Amino acid sequence: MKDGGLDNAVKNVLDALDKTEQPADWKKNSVFSKTRQITQILGNAVKVANAGYPLGINATQVTQLFEKLAFYGDKTDQPFDNDDTEGLATHKKQLGLLVSVAARIKV
Numbered sequence: 001m002k003d004g005g006l007d008n009a010v011k012n013v014l015d016a017l018d019k020t021e022q023p024a025d026w027k028k029n030s031v032f033s034k035t036r037q038i039t040q041i042l043g044n045a046v047k048v049a050n051a052g053y054p055l056g057i058n059a060t061q062v063t064q065l066f067e068k069l070a071f072y073g074d075k076t077d078q079p080f081d082n083d084d085t086e087g088l089a090t091h092k093k094q095l096g097l098l099v100s101v102a103a104r105i106k107v
Contacts (some may be wrong), residue, residue, distance in 0.1 A: 005041055005107070006038070006041050006102065006103075006105060006107045007103070009034070009037040009038045009041060009102075010038065010099055010102055010103045012034040012037065013031065013034045013035055013037075013038060013095070013099050014096070014099060016029040016030060016031045016034050017029075017031065017092050017095065017096055017099075020088070020092060022085070022088070023078060023080060023081065023082045023083065023084055023085060023087070023088045024078075024082050026078035026080075026088065026091075027076075027077055027078055031072065031078070031095070032072060032073060032074070032075045032076060032077070032078075033073075035069055035072040035073035035095065035099075036073035036074070037073075038069055038073065038099065038102050039066055039069050039070050039073040039074075041107060042062055042065060042066040042069065042102065042105075043066060044107075045057075045062045045105060045107050046059050046062050046063055046066070048107065049062055054106065055105050055106050055107060056104060056105060056106045057104070057105050062105070065098065065101055065102060068098050069095075069098050069099075069102065072091070072095050072098075078091070079091055
């Protein structure tokens with residue numbers, strides 16, 4: 001049941017993170033909207049996992065991942081101030097880790 005949707009969404013977020021070197025780049029590179037693409041796919045993955053399809057992750061784990069990613073996908077602005085380079089680095093790392101977990105789901 002693998003399609004390009006999740007793979008493409010993951011790639012889009014990782015590409016945006018790679019291009020995000022300064023705090024203001026977060027918004028310019030639309031990191032939030034690209035992350036939202038992943039959360040939309042994960043919302044459907046919960047239903048698929050509950051139906052018994054082998055995703056490599058159970059419905060509870062998908063829900064937890066969704067909730068963590070929603071923090072980044074539901075914002076229209078970055079979760080740090082424009083002069084907070086430490087905050088940028090922390091959130092880039094955290095989002096990268098979450099996206100890497102999403103990349104392993106067999107949707």
